[in-house]
Amino acid sequence: MALMKAAICRRYGPPEVLVVEEVERPRPKAREVLVRIHASTVNSSDWFIRSGIPDAPAFTRMMMKLMIGLCRPRRQILGLIAAGEVVEIGKRVERFHVGDRVYAFTKFHLGGYAEYTCLREGSTVGLAPVGLSLEEAAAIVFGGLLALHYLRKGEVRPGMQVLLYGASGGVGTAAVQLAKHFDAEVTAVCGPDSGALVRRLGADHVLDYTQVSTPPQGAHYDLVLDTVGRRKTSALRTACERALRPGGRVVSVDDGTPDFSSRELAELTELAERGAIKPVIDRRYPLEQIVEAHRYVEGEHKKGNVVISMVPGVS
Ligand SMILES: NC(=O)c1ccc[n+]([C@@H]2O[C@H](COP(=O)([O-])OP(=O)(O)OC[C@H]3O[C@@H](n4cnc5c(N)ncnc54)[C@H](OP(=O)(O)O)[C@@H]3O)[C@@H](O)[C@H]2O)c1
Numbered sequence: 327m328a329l330m331k332a333a334i335c336r337r338y339g340p341p342e343v344l345v346v347e348e349v350e351r352p353r354p355k356a357r358e359v360l361v362r363i364h365a366s367t368v369n370s371s372d373w374f375i376r377s378g379i380p381d382a383p384a385f386t387r388m389m390m391k392l393m394i395g396l397c398r399p400r401r402q403i404l405g406l407i408a409a410g411e412v413v414e415i416g417k418r419v420e421r422f423h424v425g426d427r428v429y430a431f432t433k434f435h436l437g438g439y440a441e442y443t444c445l446r447e448g449s450t451v452g453l454a455p456v457g458l459s460l461e462e463a464a465a466i467v468f469g470g471l472l473a474l475h476y477l478r479k480g481e482v483r484p485g486m487q488v489l490l491y492g493a494s495g496g497v498g499t500a501a502v503q504l505a506k507h508f509d510a511e512v513t514a515v516c517g518p519d520s521g522a523l524v525r526r527l528g529a530d531h532v533l534d535y536t537q538v539s540t541p542p543q544g545a546h547y548d549l550v551l552d553t554v555g556r557r558k559t560s561a562l563r564t565a566c567e568r569a570l571r572p573g574g575r576v577v578s579v580d581d582g583t584p585d586f587s588s589r590e591l592a593e594l595t596e597l598a599e600r601g602a603i604k605p606v607i608d609r610r611y612p613l614e615q616i617v618e619a620h621r622y623v624e625g626e627h628k629k630g631n632v633v634i635s636m637v638p639g640v641s
Contacts, residue, residue, distance in 0.1 A: 327351075332403045332440035333616040338378025341620035344404070344439075346613060351442050353414075358444040359422050359451075360414035361430075364460035366405040366438030366634040368616075368623040369468040369496050370555070375436070376404055376620060393434050405438025405634070407431060408445070409454055409464035419447050427454040429463040431471060431586050439616060441636055452591045455598035458605065463598075465605035465631040469500035470594045473553065475584045477504055480549040480577040484509035489547040489566050492554025493529060494520035497579050499606040499630040501553045502527040507602040513547070515562060523629055527606070535560040546571045552578040558626065606630025 328351040333344045354360040375394055379387050394400060409429035412422050422428065430451035437443035445451045454463035476497075482488060488505045492498045493514035505512045506528035514529035521532045533541065539561035541547075550567050556578060567576050597603050608629040611619040613636055623632050 330441040331613060333405070333613060334402050335376055335399050335404050336402060337398045338376065338380075340377070341373075341617045341624065343376065344616045344620060346616065349403075349440075352444045354416040354419075354444045356416040356418040357447050358416045359412045359419055359428070359447065360442060360444055361408060361410040361428060362413045362442055363408050363410040363438065363440060363636045365409045365464035365636060367407045367464050367468060367496075368619045368632045368634065369406065370623070371406050371468070372404060373620050373624045375399065375406075377624075401434070401436045403437045403440050403443075405432070405436055405440070407464050407467045408438040408443055409460040409467075410636070411460075413442075416447075421447050427460060427463075428452065429454045429460070429467055429591075431467050431591060433585075439613065439634060441613075448588070450586050450588050450591050452588055452595055455595045458598060461607070461610065461633050461635060462605040465607050465633055466500065466594065466598055466603055467591070469496035469498070469631065470504075470597070470603050471586045471590060472497045472579055472584070473500035473504050474590070474594060474597075475586070476551055476553070476577050476579055476581075477501060477508065479581070480551050480575050482508045482510055482549060486510045486548040487513070487546060487571070489513045489515065489541070489550045489569075490529075491515045491535075491550065491552045491563050491566065492558060493524045494629050495554050496628070496631050498553040499523070499527055500603055501551060502529050503603045504597070505551075507597070510549075513541070513545070515566070517627065519627075520629055523606070533562060535562045538562055540565040541569050545569055546574075548574045550574070550576045552576070552580075554626075555580045607633055609633070610635050
């Protein structure tokens with residue numbers, strides 16, 4: 327029996343419920359590929375799933391647990407994102423070959439916190455962007471897909487005044503870059519340590535939510551996009567929503583649960599290959615430090631993305 331290292335989560339709870347162990351390596355079914363994972367990430371969704379979101383409203387918590395396991399995680403290997411190399415293919419796989427560099431948004435299949443995972447050919451998996459390392463590819467999936475989806479929902483257009491609330495997180499850093507790619511004028515709201523980062527990503531104006539409680543006199547927005555979710559707020563956020571132009575929109579990253587397809591992943595790949603979205607990596611941790619990585623991300627002040635490197639030094 328071939329073994330692999332994986333972070334196992336047997337119950338919902340604090341970061342310490344994640345334990346790195348040796349488990350059986352999965353084998354691909356007819357329509358699956360076996361991927362040797364090089365990198366995964368820790369995003370808000372990862373720690374929400376691990377914790378069982380005890381602070382969420384009862385209805386939200388129940389809906390999430392129906393999907394991921396009522397009393398304990400149904401899939402003991404968490405990790406929403408995986409990027410790696412195809413090392414074996416099932417008998418009926420047509421799209422992928424051994425040696426392909428792939429990346430995936432695994433949805434409720436999870437499995438990114440391991441040395442190997444099996445991915446269905448038809449799932450949200452695609453060839454990793456040319457020109458990015460596998461760590462970098464892993465770092466753009468979560469924020470990139472969510473930012474693209476919600477900017478589209480806000481009908482972003484050239485010349486639009488877009489206010490991005492929470493511009494320094496995983497979704498936020500992707501949204502700044504993509505809104506600029508779509509030729510919007512971007513006002514980024516972030517904390518005191520992130521101004522330089524969001525400017526570097528292209529923001530035209532920056533507001534620090536810890537220092538100011540209203541947007542500049544006369545400022546009006548066509549789109550206010552909240553990219554950090556409703557749990558994080560400030561007086562500035564409310565004031566920005568009041569500065570909406572007639573016909574303008576307020577959109578939150580917490581509106582609905584988008585179901586991404588491989589077509590949307592392919593679109594993200596194309597944007598990355600054109601340089602419209604670049605990875606923003608705050609920290610890298612080896613799998614053995616998965617507890618520390620979750621603890622850091624749960625602090626809710628990461629800048630961009632936190633990567634889990636399965637093969638440190640090789641990406
Ligand atoms: N719809 C869906 O299906 C779905 C799925 C997954 C996640 N989500 C939502 O997406 C959100 C973003 O996820 P993420 O992984 O990108 O988050 P994240 O990276 O963990 O967010 C961290 C960022 O939040 C900012 N922040 C913290 N407190 C803030 C406050 N009071 N005001 C403004 N910014 C604040 C921090 O900025 P500073 O350090 O600069 O303060 C930090 O850069 C999640 O929180 C969740 O609500 C939705």
